[in-house]
Amino acid sequence: MKITMIGTGYVGLVSGACFSEMGSRVTCVDVDEKKIENLKQGILPIYEPGLEAMVVQNHAEGLLDFSTSLARAMKTSSIYFIAVGTPQGEDGSADLTYVITVAAEIGKNLDKYAVIVDKSTVPVGTADKVRATIQKELDLRGVDIGFDVVSNPEFLKEGAALNDFMKPDRIIVGADTESARKVMKRLYAPFSRNRDKVIFMSVRDAEMTKYAANSMLATKISFMNEVANICERLGVDVENVRKGIGSDARIGYSFIYPGCGYGGSCFPKDVKALIRTSAENGFEPDLLNAVERRNELQKLWLFQKIIHRLGEDLTGRSFAVWGLSFKPGTDDMREASSVVLINKLIEAGAVVRAYDPVAMAEAGRVFPHAWFDDGRLVLVDQSYEALDGVDAMVLVTEWKTFRQPDFNDMKARMAKPLIFDGRNQYDPEEVRDLGFEYFGIGR
Numbered sequence: 238m239k240i241t242m243i244g245t246g247y248v249g250l251v252s253g254a255c256f257s258e259m260g261s262r263v264t265c266v267d268v269d270e271k272k273i274e275n276l277k278q279g280i281l282p283i284y285e286p287g288l289e290a291m292v293v294q295n296h297a298e299g300l301l302d303f304s305t306s307l308a309r310a311m312k313t314s315s316i317y318f319i320a321v322g323t324p325q326g327e328d329g330s331a332d333l334t335y336v337i338t339v340a341a342e343i344g345k346n347l348d349k350y351a352v353i354v355d356k357s358t359v360p361v362g363t364a365d366k367v368r369a370t371i372q373k374e375l376d377l378r379g380v381d382i383g384f385d386v387v388s389n390p391e392f393l394k395e396g397a398a399l400n401d402f403m404k405p406d407r408i409i410v411g412a413d414t415e416s417a418r419k420v421m422k423r424l425y426a427p428f429s430r431n432r433d434k435v436i437f438m439s440v441r442d443a444e445m446t447k448y449a450a451n452s453m454l455a456t457k458i459s460f461m462n463e464v465a466n467i468c469e470r471l472g473v474d475v476e477n478v479r480k481g482i483g484s485d486a487r488i489g490y491s492f493i494y495p496g497c498g499y500g501g502s503c504f505p506k507d508v509k510a511l512i513r514t515s516a517e518n519g520f521e522p523d524l525l526n527a528v529e530r531r532n533e534l535q536k537l538w539l540f541q542k543i544i545h546r547l548g549e550d551l552t553g554r555s556f557a558v559w560g561l562s563f564k565p566g567t568d569d570m571r572e573a574s575s576v577v578l579i580n581k582l583i584e585a586g587a588v589v590r591a592y593d594p595v596a597m598a599e600a601g602r603v604f605p606h607a608w609f610d611d612g613r614l615v616l617v618d619q620s621y622e623a624l625d626g627v628d629a630m631v632l633v634t635e636w637k638t639f640r641q642p643d644f645n646d647m648k649a650r651m652a653k654p655l656i657f658d659g660r661n662q663y664d665p666e667e668v669r670d671l672g673f674e675y676f677g678i679g680r
């Protein structure tokens with residue numbers, strides 16, 4: 238099949254590459270000229286395991302192409318995916334500017350029946366807005382061309398995106414016409430060969446499904462973080478409680494790891510957007526408000542532990558931070574807990590020596606240049622180098638490489654043997670026996 242993927246970020250690039258991997262011809266379109274130029278040369282804008290090889294191979298085979306011209310790409314296909322960003326607006330709602338801009342451009346160039354697929358995460362009612370925007374442009378042109386707008390939210394996880402897309406648990410398709418359902422069923426047939434994975438529903442139901450899924454996962458995390466806070470005050474180890482409740486099939490082990498808060502480009506903004514949608518429709522979502530608030534507080538947890546132990550003025554102190562991306566497997570630092578922590582440490586007068594296996598270049602863009610220039614923030618090339626002479630080590634992102642470090646080497650390098658473990662990666666007894674002072678979450 239022939240597809241135009243509009244927006245070549247995490248979702249657009251992964252989706253485009255995976256469709257081409259299954260034999261479809263895909264043109265990925267983006268307004269970012271540099272990004273498109275680089276992609277043509279096999280240079281990817283993001284780190285995602287396996288993606289580079291897939292992009293390069295399918296580009297070489299002529300199945301995956303890149304362009305800055307939507308008008309030209311639209312000529313070659315009749316399925317247009319909208320996969321642009323929907324960032325958080327000032328009032329917490331999803332900012333639909335990019336989505337509506339694309340819809341208008343589609344309306345200006347549409348010349349045959351097409352299926353327009355909303356893949357971006359968008360609030361209930363957005364497909365209606367996309368439809369109205371396209372229709373308005375067609376009316377202005379005085380042409381009568383049929384089209385369908387479909388909702389097909391994406392559930393991939395950064396760090397495991399290829400596997401999630403190639404072998405999805407389910408494919409949600411909100412479509413209100415038979416012709417659109419037929420196109421979507423054919424498109425996704427290669428991804429659901431072992432069983433039928435496409436779940437059809439109305440467009441509005443599909444839009445809501447995405448928000449409900451992310452809010453449920455965020456709720457599990459915030460719930461467990463709340464339990465951890467209670468455990469800490471009771472002298473209970475939350476890690477034992479986690480194993481105890483996770484073994485209950487009704488609860489399960491996933492998304493119940495206590496930690497220093499969730500980040501990324503999805504959970505924080507999607508929970509906020511659903512809160513906003515809910516409030517706009519006359520319902521105050523008490524539970525979601527609490528999920529959001531718990532997470533904001535949880536992101537401050539490490540800093541609070543640090544100043545409780547070392548005092549509020551951290552002038553002259555230095556800290557090693559292990560892990561900068563919002564989770565392992567990605568270089569994405571949007572809403573990362575590391576950003577909150579490092580800002581707080583530097584504001585309090587400390588020097589930070591940070592290391593991440595893949596997010597170093599991204600970190601160079603995220604933090605103010607002045608901090609690098611005057612040495613308040615040092616990005617080191619190697620994890621152990623971060624520890625040289627520091628007052629404490631703070632583990633923020635649970636990359637596998639941090640799981641079983643050489644504690645003796647660590648201790649020899651650090652000025653003080655003090656560990657703040659934001660992801661409960663270490664055995665408190667083991668590290669204390671080795672002479673460290675250890676603070677974990679809820680233990």
Ligand SMILES: NC(=O)c1ccc[n+]([C@@H]2O[C@H](COP(=O)([O-])OP(=O)(O)OC[C@H]3O[C@@H](n4cnc5c(N)ncnc54)[C@H](O)[C@@H]3O)[C@@H](O)[C@H]2O)c1
Pocket residue numbers: 243244245246247248249266267268269272320321322323335338339356357358359391392393394395502503
């Ligand atoms: N990142 C994830 O893990 C993930 C997972 C599921 C769903 N989503 C959702 O998917 C959507 C996209 O997320 P993302 O992380 O891929 O975003 P992103 O910011 O990485 O990429 C968006 C891309 O769209 C491009 N763009 C903006 N306006 C454009 C236009 N008019 N024409 C063409 N391209 C344009 C930007 O240049 C950018 O490259 C969001 O709604 C997000 O919530 C993201």
